[in-house]
Amino acid sequence: MATIRIGLDRLPPAARTAVEEHTGPLLTVEEAAEGFNSEIAARVTSTTGTWHVKGLRTDHPRAWTQRREAALAPFLTSLAPALRWRVETAGWDLLGFEALGGHHADYTPGSPDLPEVAALLRRLSETPCPAIELRHAEQRLKRYAAHPDDRRFFAGTHLLHTDLNNANVLVDEHAPGGDRARLVDWAWATRGAAWLDAGYWVIWLIAAGHTPASAERWATQIPSWHTAPTEGITAFAAANHTLWNEISTADPTPWTQRLAIATTTWHEHRKGI
Incomplete structure (x- = not known):
């Protein structure tokens, strides 16, 4: 079954602050329409760059999928977007990937x-x-x-x-x-x-x-x-x-x-x- 998607604005303030420690203040947030596994899925931009953010609560039944993606990322050169940062705080596990074009x-x-x-x-x-x-x-x-x-x-x-x-x-x-x-x-x-x-x-x-x-x-x-x-x-x-x-x-x-x-x-x- 698909995971219920929520907006980035519904993250606890501590989690949002932790994300912005990597990105700087966010200028735009574009929620993704595709995908079934993540509660958070959005393309975000700031003055310093653009990222694709995926996230699940750490007590979510599929929280293991976040850990797996983080563990695999270093081995997927030329196959997948690079993992730029990871935030685990305030009950959330959030991954910040390179934002791909195309x-x-x-x-x-x-x-x-x-x-x-x-x-x-x-x-x-x-x-x-x-x-x-x-x-x-x-x-x-x-x-x-x-x-x-x-x-x-x-x-x-x-x-x-x-x-x-x-x-x-x-x-x-x-x-x-x-x-x-x-x-x-x-x-x-x-x-x-x-x-x-x-x-x-x-x-x-x-x-x-x-x-x-x-x-x-x-x-x-x-x-x-x-x-x-x-x-x-x-x-x-x-x-x-x-x-x-x-x-x-x-x-x-x-x-x-x-x-x-x-x-x-x-x-x-x-x-x-």
Whole structure:
């Protein structure tokens, strides 16, 4: 379920003061419309710079997501916005990230963003997994695997993002260095098989209008996809079909319904292979 969003102006004064120790007095605060995990999500500016601020109360059930993002940030050079500061005070945990330019990736067929996202996932697949506490893919998918033995396909030692929602990918044609796409929101980072993020991308591509065959062709642009056994891909599609049908039944919003339809479509396609 989505976390209820509140405005930065509702922070305790001590927390707001602690933020402004890093930023200086805030001139503008633009609340973010996207994202489901944070109580605070805003782009803020002062005379000294611009930041994206994410925050949760320290007693929030998902407070661990803040700690995970903070722990991961130093290892995500060229993949994600840099973490500039962190504030833990007055019952709040607040992260101040580099504010990225650009737009949310367009996943629809023919989009010029698709090669940029493929390049981003190639960079991610080449990034060493840091020795920090992360959930394991085979455990996350345990309840949804069609057969207990299927979990072996999901296990591995690679760093995964696992939430390839196009709103989590920012593409900036003017980014320095040629790396135009970045991934935000690493709350669900996981350790697992190298090819799984390409598989998660397949789901979102189908949800954006691709056929399963077209989505899988894009996945082939990521070398790790070629390490996936055919039966492993089929098992992954089946597990996500079960997962998203459960989610969409409990929370029948348009976007969960769209993902349920996409995973059902992929699952049916894989059964025919």
